[in-house]
Amino acid sequence: MANKAKRRRPEALNVFFGRGILVKLCVGILAAFFVISIFGSWLTPYEPTAIDTSNTLQGPSLAHPFGTDALGRDVMSRLISGAQVSLLTSVLSGTLAAIIGITIGLIAGYFGGVINTVIMRLVDMVLSIPALVFAMVIAFILGGGVPSIVVAIGFTLIPTYVRMVNGLVAGLRENDYIVAAQIIGQKNRRILFKHLFPNCFPSLIVLYTMNLGTAIMMEATLSYLGIGIKAPQATWGNMVSEGYDYLLLNPWLCFVPGVMVILVVIAFNVVGDGLRDSLDPRLRGKL
Amino acid sequence: MTDLSVKNSTPLLQVEGLHMSFPAGSGIASKKHAVVRAVDNVSFTIEEGKTFGLVGESGCGKTTVGKCILRVYRATGGKIFYMGTDITGLPDKQFNSFRREIQLIFQDPYGSLDPRQSVYSILKEAIVCDGKRHSKEQIRARVNELLGLVELAPAMSGRYPHEMSGGQRQRLGIARALACEPKLVVCDEPVSALDVSIQAQIINLFKELQKKLGLTYLFIAHDLAVVRHIADTIGVMYLGHLVEVMDAEKLYTSPVHPYTRALLSAVPITDYDVERSRRREVLQGEVPSPINAPSGCPFHPRCKYATDVCRQTMPELRDMGDGHFSACHHPCTGAALQQEQTAQG
Numbered sequence: 269m270a271n272k273a274k275r276r277r278p279e280a281l282n283v284f285f286g287r288g289i290l291v292k293l294c295v296g297i298l299a300a301f302f303v304i305s306i307f308g309s310w311l312t313p314y315e316p317t318a319i320d321t322s323n324t325l326q327g328p329s330l331a332h333p334f335g336t337d338a339l340g341r342d343v344m345s346r347l348i349s350g351a352q353v354s355l356l357t358s359v360l361s362g363t364l365a366a367i368i369g370i371t372i373g374l375i376a377g378y379f380g381g382v383i384n385t386v387i388m389r390l391v392d393m394v395l396s397i398p399a400l401v402f403a404m405v406i407a408f409i410l411g412g413g414v415p416s417i418v419v420a421i422g423f424t425l426i427p428t429y430v431r432m433v434n435g436l437v438a439g440l441r442e443n444d445y446i447v448a449a450q451i452i453g454q455k456n457r458r459i460l461f462k463h464l465f466p467n468c469f470p471s472l473i474v475l476y477t478m479n480l481g482t483a484i485m486m487e488a489t490l491s492y493l494g495i496g497i498k499a500p501q502a503t504w505g506n507m508v509s510e511g512y513d514y515l516l517l518n519p520w521l522c523f524v525p526g527v528m529v530i531l532v533v534i535a536f537n538v539v540g541d542g543l544r545d546s547l548d549p550r551l552r553g554k555l
Numbered sequence: 556m557t558d559l560s561v562k563n564s565t566p567l568l569q570v571e572g573l574h575m576s577f578p579a580g581s582g583i584a585s586k587k588h589a590v591v592r593a594v595d596n597v598s599f600t601i602e603e604g605k606t607f608g609l610v611g612e613s614g615c616g617k618t619t620v621g622k623c624i625l626r627v628y629r630a631t632g633g634k635i636f637y638m639g640t641d642i643t644g645l646p647d648k649q650f651n652s653f654r655r656e657i658q659l660i661f662q663d664p665y666g667s668l669d670p671r672q673s674v675y676s677i678l679k680e681a682i683v684c685d686g687k688r689h690s691k692e693q694i695r696a697r698v699n700e701l702l703g704l705v706e707l708a709p710a711m712s713g714r715y716p717h718e719m720s721g722g723q724r725q726r727l728g729i730a731r732a733l734a735c736e737p738k739l740v741v742c743d744e745p746v747s748a749l750d751v752s753i754q755a756q757i758i759n760l761f762k763e764l765q766k767k768l769g770l771t772y773l774f775i776a777h778d779l780a781v782v783r784h785i786a787d788t789i790g791v792m793y794l795g796h797l798v799e800v801m802d803a804e805k806l807y808t809s810p811v812h813p814y815t816r817a818l819l820s821a822v823p824i825t826d827y828d829v830e831r832s833r834r835r836e837v838l839q840g841e842v843p844s845p846i847n848a849p850s851g852c853p854f855h856p857r858c859k860y861a862t863d864v865c866r867q868t869m870p871e872l873r874d875m876g877d878g879h880f881s882a883c884h885h886p887c888t889g890a891a892l893q894q895e896q897t898a899q900g
Contacts, residue, residue: 443666443667444661444663444666444667445666445667445668445669447627447659447661447667448659448661448667448668448728448731449669449680450627451625451627451654451657451658451659452655452658452680452681452684452731452732452734452735453651453654453655453684453685453686453735454680454684462680463669466669466671467669467670467671469671549670549671549715549717550670550715550717
């Protein structure tokens with residue numbers, strides 16, 4: 269076993285990085301994003317909430333690389349502090365949705381019949397409500413703050429997992445290897461998590477990374493709308509929202525956090541695609 | 556092979572009047588009446604250590620019979636006795652004790668192996684599923700033993716299915732079935748997806764394993780040459796019905812059912828002169844749909860001997876002597892055949 273693991277890892281990495289400069293770049297962006305969000309509190313040049321009324325709406329300078337906002341707060345420090353919130357909400361809500369959604373989807377798809385019909389109709393009901401409205405309602409009910417945002421976004425994302433897993437499993441369970449597992453006396457629970465889940469994995473990793481991006485966007489949207497994380501805590505969303513008032517005066521205020529959101533979302537998507545290919549044993553040794 | 560078979564009073568497997576019908580179409584209106592009768596009143600017996608070959612063209616229900624025995628499908632009628640116990644109505648809990656004793660070899664060596672599992676992991680799963688405790692060394696030793704049984708190198712254990720050839724995958728499929736220490740193995744067209752040269756190897760492997768482990772086979776195939784090679788007894792199926800059962804040797808010498816004769820006639824003969832001189836019996840028309848199967852004998856619309864009695868009454872399997880059964884109102888027995896041949900001139 270040890271020998272197999274040794275052989276496997278470098279191969280998977282080769283496939284992963286063999287996809288070109290874009291993957292490397294995106295891994296770099298994500299790595300920077302993670303480092304900044306984890307060690308953010310030591311990296312901020314200024315206190316992100318410190319108001320300096322004598323230096324409001326400044327352009328980029330050596331002292332303030334991304335300028336200052338309407339209250340004279342350092343934009344760079346706020347970006348770093350906001351990264352932390354974005355990472356926390358996206359990873360937590362994405363993972364929460366994945367765990368619940370995948371489990372429900374596996375059960376619905378594998379057992380089929382009435383269970384499947386009931387679950388899928390419930391999912392259809394949730395999907396018929398616009399995602400943002402759904403998240404807003406939950407966030408309203410739970411009140412603001414990181415935990416409620418995580419739950420709100422997480423619940424909104426659950427149907428995407430249920431849908432995808434259910435569809436994949438409906439196809440996969442017709443495979444002979446599932447019948448074979450039943451015949452050798454394998455338990456249903458093990459068939460779900462040992463055979464069906466790993467074979468859904470390529471599509472799920474893509475969905476997961478895409479959802480991380482969606483979660484960041486949603487958090488930004490909710491904060492922009494004022495239901496999300498409350499001021500003065502900086503998030504990329506409420507930074508765009510606050511900067512919007514000064515779009516013509518100082519476009520940097522909107523532009524910088526907006527670009528950060530886009531960069532991280534793209535990076536998550538590219539890395540997700542790369543992971544899908546490198547974790548598939550069938551693609552190993554090719555490319 | 557015959558030495559190994561112990562003559563018990565109860566055969567290993569006894570199928571009695573097996574029925575399996577599937578609802579056709581999922582419309583609300585059509586649900587009630589449209590039914591595909593995939594298997595209709597099929598009965599046969601397999602003695603321990605023997606091989607029963609089940610042949611027939613595509614869609615005649617031979618795979619369905621196999622899957623009913625494995626309880627992949629729950630039979631809609633009839634009884635299946637495994638070692639004297641009726642397993643059709645058995646609750647899952649009680650069936651679990653038999654579960655691993657009846658194993659399946661799949662037709663498709665590609666779809667029957669999880670592409671994300673290595674050889675070792677596939678076999679390990681089959682070994683540990685018996686619910687007992689196994690140490691790592693025990694598993695490793697058993698995996699090597701199984702690979703040896705199916706003539707795969709122990710070095711293969713780190714491989715993934717996509718890194719193996721069709722023949723190797725089929726051997727792995729056999730090893731997985733053997734990991735459960737089965738008594739009865741249902742082989743569902745196990746060689747039809749393989750190259751002819753590999754087919755012979757796998758057939759020989761089946762025979763060797765039977766000798767070594769005393770296995771009993773239900774061998775499903777559409778290739779008569781393959782079945783004759785491995786089976787002791789052969790059952791011919793047509794449209795869900797078992798139309799003829801006989802010793803494998805008799806298949807070529809004295810089949811009496813018109814359908815069996817047509818099947819045999821479709822097998823090419825390599826000897827040019829024999830092939831030229833023989834008369835081919837080419838069947839007219841298509842297999843009728845099992846949704847509205849013909850009345851009486853299922854074969855009558857395509858049978859040149861069919862008479863009114865064939866159109867009205869379903870022939871029973873009748874004993875032709877010497878363990879030979881045929882379901883035909885007008886069996887082509889010796890006398891009738893000679894008459895026909897002289898008429899041909």
